[in-house]
Amino acid sequence: MLIQQSIIQFIEEKTHCPLIDLTDNLLGTIKSFDFMMLMLELEQKFKLTLPFEQALTANLRQIDEFIFWVEQHHES
Amino acid sequence: MKVKLSNKSTAKAITPSPRALIKHKTMSLGIRFLLSTLMKLTKKRRKKLINNIGKIILRFATKTRKRAINNIVRAMPELSIKEATDLAFDAYGNCAYGVAESFWLSQVEPDIFCDEETLQILQSGTGACIATMHLGCYEAVPLAVAKFANNSVTLTNIPDFLTDEMDFYSAVNITAINKKSAHAFSQLLIQAGNNGYISLHCDLYANQTEVTFFGQKTKAPSGVVLLAKMTKKPLLLAYAVYQDDGQVQVFFETLQLNQEIAIQNQFNNELQSKQSISQKTAPEIEQNVEQVMAQIYQRFEQIIRQYPSQWYWSYNRWKNY
Numbered sequence: 284m285l286i287q288q289s290i291i292q293f294i295e296e297k298t299h300c301p302l303i304d305l306t307d308n309l310l311g312t313i314k315s316f317d318f319m320m321l322m323l324e325l326e327q328k329f330k331l332t333l334p335f336e337q338a339l340t341a342n343l344r345q346i347d348e349f350i351f352w353v354e355q356h357h358e359s
Numbered sequence: 360m361k362v363k364l365s366n367k368s369t370a371k372a373i374t375p376s377p378r379a380l381i382k383h384k385t386m387s388l389g390i391r392f393l394l395s396t397l398m399k400l401t402k403k404r405r406k407k408l409i410n411n412i413g414k415i416i417l418r419f420a421t422k423t424r425k426r427a428i429n430n431i432v433r434a435m436p437e438l439s440i441k442e443a444t445d446l447a448f449d450a451y452g453n454c455a456y457g458v459a460e461s462f463w464l465s466q467v468e469p470d471i472f473c474d475e476e477t478l479q480i481l482q483s484g485t486g487a488c489i490a491t492m493h494l495g496c497y498e499a500v501p502l503a504v505a506k507f508a509n510n511s512v513t514l515t516n517i518p519d520f521l522t523d524e525m526d527f528y529s530a531v532n533i534t535a536i537n538k539k540s541a542h543a544f545s546q547l548l549i550q551a552g553n554n555g556y557i558s559l560h561c562d563l564y565a566n567q568t569e570v571t572f573f574g575q576k577t578k579a580p581s582g583v584v585l586l587a588k589m590t591k592k593p594l595l596l597a598y599a600v601y602q603d604d605g606q607v608q609v610f611f612e613t614l615q616l617n618q619e620i621a622i623q624n625q626f627n628n629e630l631q632s633k634q635s636i637s638q639k640t641a642p643e644i645e646q647n648v649e650q651v652m653a654q655i656y657q658r659f660e661q662i663i664r665q666y667p668s669q670w671y672w673s674y675n676r677w678k679n680y
Contacts, residue, residue: 315582316567323585323588335589336552339545339548
């Protein structure tokens with residue numbers, strides 16, 4: 284839940300939009316620069332190592348898929 | 360090696376109209392004709408001719424000329440207007456030649472300079488992120504990387520009419536990703552994951568990270584630093600300059616993403632003096648993006664001051680400041 288909150292908060296800050304549609308394409312919502320910032324922030328905040336190569340594959344395009352993917356890495 | 364210009368039609372994915380196709384074809388043929396004519400000249404004459412064409416273009420490009428002179432005066436206020444104007448013309452002529460050399464990269468044989476640590480990184484085959492700049496021959500850095508590594512990658516902004524007809528990079532083992540492609544970023548990440556050596560120009564303005572450049576605040580693209588941090592790859596700085604005889608020299612340096620080395624040295628000294636505590640590890644303080652960018656821009660400034668007539672001064676470098 285914390286991860287989800289962090290990701291949504293990050294996207295809201297970058298887009299200045301309070302209502303995020305979780306089915307939106309992540310890279311269509313934030314810039315690639317911000318995406319890298321987000322990955323680094325999540326790694327630092329939650330002491331994670333995220334395999335960046337996977338981050339943009341077909342099944343991780345949507346914001347909710349990305350959240351689920353990060354949460355999975357946190358749990359493991 | 361292939362040129363990775365997938366999605367050539369760019370993010371829009373629009374089929375060009377017959378009129379646009381004819382225009383592209385005509386321009387492409389024109390370039391080919393111009394190139395074949397230029398290639399008949401000796402290197403020295405070619406350089407002189409392109410240099411002069413560049414200067415003539417700048418004479419007519421009022422806005423570009425004014426911006427270059429303003430930037431020079433802003434960066435080096437000690438120069439008179441005459442000196443700044445002369446420098447603007449010299450730099451534009453040199454940059455015109457630097458850009459033109461992209462068309463015959465296979466004929467460019469750069470001399471490469473680096474320290475032992477950097478050489479090991481370049482030869483390791485495990486990839487790196489390389490911050491480079493618009494100085495001298497723009498594409499000489501990825502070209503030099505390709506001499507060491509199989510996977511030299513760069514971002515390009517080649518007009519569509521050229522991408523269809525010419526593979527500037529394929530002959531020299533460079534993978535070029537079209538900046539305008541919808542998947543440029545994904546491709547860049549994939550290449551980084553495949554131990555690519557990613558050369559990115561980062562001396563332009565971008566609304567990303569605040570830096571001080573020639574004593575004045577501005578912003579800069581810091582994607583190369585983020586990419587290095589994210590992929591846990593080494594970060595290098597590289598630049599290419601022309602010598603008086605037209606020979607290209609490429610310099611590589613390793614940048615430190617953390618302050619571990621400096622602290623480690625201090626720590627070792629302390630250990631030696633006390634002769635105690637054997638299994639302690641030095642703390643590692645990772646520099647943040649701003650700190651690394653400050654380091655890069657400090658070096659950029661030193662390099663530009665050393666070769667002011669080879670940097671492209673016409674960008675709107677201090678936009679909004």
